[in-house]
Amino acid sequence: MSEVGVIGAGAVGQALSTLLLTTRWCESVVVTSGSGGSAAGLVADLDDMREVTGSPVRVVHGDLERMTSCDAVVVCPRAEFTNRASTDIRMAGLAANGPLIAAMGREFAGYRGAVIVVTNPVDVMSRLFAATSGCDRVFGVGSNTDTARYRLILARLLAVPTSAVAGHVIGEHGDHAVICASSTTVNGQHVPVPLQAVRDELAARPRRISSGIGRTRCGPAGATLAALEHALGHTDGVIELSAPWRGEWLGIPLRFTTGRPTVCIPPLDPGETRQLDAAASKIRSAYDQLHQTIKETTA
Numbered sequence: 001m002s003e004v005g006v007i008g009a010g011a012v013g014q015a016l017s018t019l020l021l022t023t024r025w026c027e028s029v030v031v032t033s034g035s036g037g038s039a040a041g042l043v044a045d046l047d048d049m050r051e052v053t054g055s056p057v058r059v060v061h062g063d064l065e066r067m068t069s070c071d072a073v074v075v076c077p078r079a080e081f082t083n084r085a086s087t088d089i090r091m092a093g094l095a096a097n098g099p100l101i102a103a104m105g106r107e108f109a110g111y112r113g114a115v116i117v118v119t120n121p122v123d124v125m126s127r128l129f130a131a132t133s134g135c136d137r138v139f140g141v142g143s144n145t146d147t148a149r150y151r152l153i154l155a156r157l158l159a160v161p162t163s164a165v166a167g168h169v170i171g172e173h174g175d176h177a178v179i180c181a182s183s184t185t186v187n188g189q190h191v192p193v194p195l196q197a198v199r200d201e202l203a204a205r206p207r208r209i210s211s212g213i214g215r216t217r218c219g220p221a222g223a224t225l226a227a228l229e230h231a232l233g234h235t236d237g238v239i240e241l242s243a244p245w246r247g248e249w250l251g252i253p254l255r256f257t258t259g260r261p262t263v264c265i266p267p268l269d270p271g272e273t274r275q276l277d278a279a280a281s282k283i284r285s286a287y288d289q290l291h292q293t294i295k296e297t298t299a
């Protein structure tokens with residue numbers, strides 16, 4: 001049994017806490033939010049759900065210090081800003097969310113649990129949290145949602161069940177996502193992937209969700225739950241998460257065995273290799289720029 005901390009009681013934090021209550025593998029969920037009001041509201045709402053469903057999972061409101069005794073912490077706050085970007089939408093959160101995540105990371109210095117970062121741009125924020133906290137079990141959620149969407153889209157385009165499709169989306173959780181088409185199989189056979197159609201739908205899907213229900217929440221919450229289950233050793237298997245690799249941070253497949261990850265990059269063709277290099281370089285330069293700004297403003 002374990003205790004999970006959720007930092008941020010917005011769309012993702014709410015959907016994730018609900019999932020944690022219904023999946024029932026943890027003992028308690030500790031929730032915190034910026035003003036405290038949303039966390040208190042969420043705790044009361046979940047208490048009601050707990051009573052109705054008979055879930056054994058306790059939900060409590062706690063501060064960041066309380067979180068450091070949790071087995072795992074999910075970092076999903078969002079700083080106040082208006083996102084007016086029409087491309088590279090997730091990267092638009094860099095300047096607003098960076099100082100918030102850096103400050104939070106410092107609060108977790110010496111923390112030994114697993115940290116799952118959701119806040120965008122997630123590949124940069126995961127690296128920032130790892131650098132400021134010194135924690136060595138930090139993973140970012142994003143490429144696993146992209147991979148799930150890829151499998152759904154390809155299955156629909158090829159009229160096969162999703163279970164027949166094996167493939168990954170890696171790199172940036174954003175405009176520089178790399179579709180590993182050359183290693184994708186359907187029923188174990190390599191297939192031609194209609195790349196443009198897949199890319200168009202991968203870009204359209206989050207927009208459709210946000211314009212319909214305000215924010216993406218259920219997919220990312222599911223992806224975060226899966227990341228927690230792998231990082232805490234409840235599930236073994238491969239999952240695409242943002243993690244360090246060859247001096248860079250980006251979404252890559254990790255094979256977890258009892259909570260321990262090993263990198264398992266699929267074979268890439270030359271075009272995919274170039275795309276992955278471009279994603280790594282974009283994430284690195286965004287991180288370097290942010291790191292410099294934070295250093296100057298905290299000096």
Ligand SMILES: NC(=O)c1ccc[n+]([C@@H]2O[C@H](COP(=O)([O-])OP(=O)(O)OC[C@H]3O[C@@H](n4cnc5c(N)ncnc54)[C@H](O)[C@@H]3O)[C@@H](O)[C@H]2O)c1
Nearest residue numbers: 008009010011012033034077078118119120122141142220
């Ligand atoms: N990586 C992914 O796959 C993925 C998917 C969806 C959303 N996201 C990102 O996750 C973040 C959260 O998204 P959301 O839709 O839940 O946002 P939201 O605006 O609905 O909720 C944000 C929450 O953060 C809280 N918060 C603000 N400052 C805080 C602080 N200092 N301490 C604790 N909590 C604080 C707010 O009170 C609010 O409860 C965003 O950056 C979003 O872009 C990432």
